Amino acid sequence: xxxxxxxVALLVAVAASRTYPVYKQCDAxxxxxxxxxxxxxxxxxxxxxxxxxxxxAGIGKNYNPGTLNTWLKGHGGYASGDLLVWGSVSPxxxxxxxxxxxxxIASSLAANHxxxxxxxxxxxxVLAYSMSGNTINVNDPGYNTASYALSEIVANNSGxxxxxxGFLGVMIDELEIxxxxxxxxxxxxxADGAIFSQ
Numbered sequence: 001x002x003x004x005x006x007x008v009a010l011l012v013a014v015a016a017s018r019t020y021p022v023y024k025q026c027d028a029x030x031x032x033x034x035x036x037x038x039x040x041x042x043x044x045x046x047x048x049x050x051x052x053x054x055x056x057a058g059i060g061k062n063y064n065p066g067t068l069n070t071w072l073k074g075h076g077g078y079a080s081g082d083l084l085v086w087g088s089v090s091p092x093x094x095x096x097x098x099x100x101x102x103x104x105i106a107s108s109l110a111a112n113h114x115x116x117x118x119x120x121x122x123x124x125x126v127l128a129y130s131m132s133g134n135t136i137n138v139n140d141p142g143y144n145t146a147s148y149a150l151s152e153i154v155a156n157n158s159g160x161x162x163x164x165x166g167f168l169g170v171m172i173d174e175l176e177i178x179x180x181x182x183x184x185x186x187x188x189x190x191a192d193g194a195i196f197s198q
Contacts, residue, residue, distance in 0.1 A: 018112065020058035020129055023065050026056040026139040030066030038081030042069060048084050048116065048125040050141035052094070055114045055127055059093055059163050065141075087158055095164035101156045106131045114161035118154040128158075 024030060031043035042050065042065050053068040063071070068089075072078055079086035087096040100108050100115060105128065108115050115128040117136065126138040126148070134150040 002031050018058050018129075019141050020054045020127060023050050023054050023057075023141055024138045025065060027065070030064065030069065032049040033066060033069060035069060036073060036078035036082035038078075040082050042066070045082055047142045048050065051116045051125050051127040051139070052089060054141070055094060055116070055161060056089065056092055058114075060128075063092070063094055080187070089161075090164065093164055094161040097160040097162050099156055100152060100158050100160040102153055102158070105136065105150070105153070105158065108160055109136075112163070114163070116159040117148065118159075119148055119152055119196075122154050122157065125159075 017134075025046040026043035031041060033045070035042050035046050035049065038045070040046075046065055046069070049069060049072065050065040053063050055063045056063040056068065071092075072084070072088060073165050075088060075091070077085055079085055090096065094114060097113070105115055105117075109128060109131050117126050117128050117138065118124070119126055122142075126140045126142075126143055126145070128136050128138050130137045131150075135147050136150060136153070137147045138145065140146070
């Protein structure tokens, strides 16, 4: 059997089998901790940061809401007291790619990207892990909710991360190009053609 084919199949299986723990922002282990430098606690306003902690744990990083909150405080991870700076976790392996349109949530999840959904009319954040039809399955740090309908997601305001750095992050990136996920290979070839034709 071709070694390259076997390696690609193994990497696809590893990437596709990513699982995330469920961290509750009001867990007694960290719920009463100060969120950033504000008067809020993780329990009161830590849904976004808790969702990022779940995402990091899912890519093999040893963070929970308590440890991530501490790390963010020391690394410019908050603005205005407790507003998460999305790109601050890049050194930990998540590269912030911006907001994702609701119409692209399914393809982003299929491409094994991290999607953090904005729900409850903008007042809450949850980690998405799969989508079936118009139902998005989530790990919700604040409520006992397992899924949200696409219509419940705040339009075009969910955050998108790509796994970056490390062997797995690089291999996932290469696989996305090799399998032309979201047209990446086509776009790269078009860009190369434009460069070479000038």
